[in-house]
Amino acid sequence: MSDKIISPFFGQHNHAHCTQEALEQAEVSCAGKGLKLTALRKEVLTIVWQTHKPVGAYDVLEELRTRGHKPSPPTAYRALDFLVHAKLIHRLASLNAYIGCPAPDEGHQGQFLICTQCKSVAEIEDLRIIKAIDATAASTGFNANRQSIEITGLCGACESQT
Amino acid sequence: MSDKIISPFFGQHNHAHCTQEALEQAEVSCAGKGLKLTALRKEVLTIVWQTHKPVGAYDVLEELRTRGHKPSPPTAYRALDFLVHAKLIHRLASLNAYIGCPAPDEGHQGQFLICTQCKSVAEIEDLRIIKAIDATAASTGFNANRQSIEITGLCGACESQT
């Protein structure tokens, strides 16, 4: 099978465990790359990981406030930018929002299934898509360096509730 | 070959002809669907078609002003929304901008190659990508209804100028 689901696919799971694992991976990953996962950045990462739904920058700000900070927008955007560059989270352009990346060290690009009903997002890695894009790039001389693939629809659970 | 370039791929072409054809197609397409391509909407479509670079909503507003209108934001957004729904233009989520669709009646989804250097955008339709997405959807129970595929990089021309 050439596609791989790399986040819990709209299913039940132990989310506390899921989040904790992401945080531990983040520590390791940053240490390995010489990046500094400061207290603030870690807190923002935790906030993003609270759900598998995308979180907006101003949601992060709000949440930081409930945790005793008094942040203004650049605080959130800077932390989010750092996390994106560290490949710990992804930005979903179609939603202006962020979501935790469950596999920061696999060098994958973002491919997302976004449920319009329950708002959950699953990240996938489909080698056929990557290959197809590479092939098109090669055939046209286009030198691709980033792909943003965002597919919206209804997840199985929401579909069956109709 | 399973992929198709459906807009001039970063190459030279007779753009006046290109634009005019798009406008004529738009007339026909709207007539066929019972949609009203009003003077304002047509003017906005023309503005979007001025280049193969994406155009922002406020660019459209600006351009409308130079043409004697005194529009406020909703004027531009409404016309752009109409054109998107009529499948005459696409919105590029990663750029908050719009670009003309050269093949409005082919029912395709948007797949775009975006050159970060010259800002040109080419639209492609790669059946392998579509099939790969359908396959993933089928295998997970996800019911996809819209895809947004935006690939950024350097086009051949800009690459060779390096």
Added chain:
DNA sequence: CACCTTTTTGTTATAGTATTACATAACAGT
């Protein structure tokens, strides 16, 4: 045509998203 309904456009205000610019503080190496 006169009337009514629907759609489109105008207008004002405001909501939501993101960045610039500069100040202060924390950190790392000498």
Added chain:
DNA sequence: ACTGTTATGTAATACTATAACAAAAAGGTG
């Protein structure tokens, strides 16, 4: 301790998009 660098705080502002209501234009019907 000193210094250069990185991170965070703060204020202001730019950019993107929509809500809500008013006016005008277009289309249908008796």
